[in-house]
Amino acid sequence: MRAEYDVDISIVVPVYNEAENIEAVLDEIVEVMDKFGRSYEVIVVDDGSKDNSFEVLKRYHEREPRVRVVRLTRNFGQHPAVYAGFTYARGKWVTTIDADGQNPPEEIPKLVKTLEEGGYDFVQGWRTQRKDSKFRMFFSRAVNWIIQKITGVHIQDIGCGMAVFNRTAIQRLLQATHHYRYIPAEIAWMGLKIASCPITQRERRKGRSRYRVWSLFWVNFDIIASISTFPVEIMGVVGILFAVLGFAVGMGALLWQVFRGGSNASIVLMSFLSLLVGVQILCLSILCAYLSRTYREVQHRPYFIVEEVVTDGRDN
Ligand code: UDP
Numbered sequence: 001m002r003a004e005y006d007v008d009i010s011i012v013v014p015v016y017n018e019a020e021n022i023e024a025v026l027d028e029i030v031e032v033m034d035k036f037g038r039s040y041e042v043i044v045v046d047d048g049s050k051d052n053s054f055e056v057l058k059r060y061h062e063r064e065p066r067v068r069v070v071r072l073t074r075n076f077g078q079h080p081a082v083y084a085g086f087t088y089a090r091g092k093w094v095t096t097i098d099a100d101g102q103n104p105p106e107e108i109p110k111l112v113k114t115l116e117e118g119g120y121d122f123v124q125g126w127r128t129q130r131k132d133s134k135f136r137m138f139f140s141r142a143v144n145w146i147i148q149k150i151t152g153v154h155i156q157d158i159g160c161g162m163a164v165f166n167r168t169a170i171q172r173l174l175q176a177t178h179h180y181r182y183i184p185a186e187i188a189w190m191g192l193k194i195a196s197c198p199i200t201q202r203e204r205r206k207g208r209s210r211y212r213v214w215s216l217f218w219v220n221f222d223i224i225a226s227i228s229t230f231p232v233e234i235m236g237v238v239g240i241l242f243a244v245l246g247f248a249v250g251m252g253a254l255l256w257q258v259f260r261g262g263s264n265a266s267i268v269l270m271s272f273l274s275l276l277v278g279v280q281i282l283c284l285s286i287l288c289a290y291l292s293r294t295y296r297e298v299q300h301r302p303y304f305i306v307e308e309v310v311t312d313g314r315d316n
């Protein structure tokens with residue numbers, strides 16, 4: 001059996017192709033945590049990296065056994081990687097931090113203190129001066145707003161990789177078995193006691209973000225769809241709007257023909273017909289998105305698969 005609360009703080013770091021960054025980030029974490037004076041462990045989850053991140057991490061473990069490495073069989077994604085880390089975490093508190101250097105480790109003590117002093121279950125980092133593109137910030141704002149509307153819970157910055165959890169939050173998260181899990185959205189849905197804490201954000205050390213426009217779109221859709229059927233419901237509203245619009249245009253074209261003569265009505269009707277078809281296809285694709293997610297769930301596949309654990313031998 002894994003002994004819980006072996007340490008005060010477990011730091012979970014998801015890694016995907018970060019060979020150039022990870023060593024420096026771990027050095028910083030170790031330095032900050034040694035100064036903080038609480039016992040800690042670091043669990044780095046190699047999410048199927050294709051570069052030599054795993055070799056770098058194995059070497060790091062030999063030098064610093066408090067850094068353990070969990071390697072997944074393939075690239076499962078950032079959130080499954082973080083979840084994998086949670087299953088190995090022995091700390092009273094667990095904090096997550098990105099491996100690319102964007103989250104400064106000096107913020108860990110601040111987050112932990114906010115959680116401890118405020119008696120929260122979860123404290124989310126809030127990047128007050130983001131170093132990301134305007135396009136990404138727009139997506140983030142929209143998703144933060146929607147999640148707030150759905151859950152009634154205000155989390156400032158859903159997409160921030162830096163957060164701290166107490167045992168209650170971790171245990172509740174680990175009870176979940178569904179595939180589309182996005183941690184802050186789950187937490188908001190669970191009704192835990194949460195807060196946001198302003199943190200600084202730096203530029204990525206090297207390499208580029210894994211999230212391209214298309215994947216960003218789907219990740220954000222998934223975050224919403226994972227806890228809500230809001231997109232399906234909004235389809236009904238869109239349908240009603242277009243039905244009303246279609247009726248109005250039809251009536252307008254008819255009246256135009258009766259009172260003004262001529263026949264531009266067919267062109268107007270055609271354009272609205274194609275608009276309607278477009279909306280129908282959109283609605284159908286949202287339904288299919290839910291259906292495909294349901295299909296994934298009934299397959300009951302694991303959320304992630306661990307290939308190897310590089311450890312001090314105290315795991316179960
Ligand atoms: N990451 C991961 N698996 C993935 C994609 C990303 O473990 O499939 C890790 C990545 O190595 C980093 C963190 O998740 O530590 C955040 O990723 P990234 O910096 O690409 O995202 P962004 O900062 O742009 O949100």
Ligand code: MG
Binds near residue numbers: 098100102204209
């Ligand atoms: Mg990043």
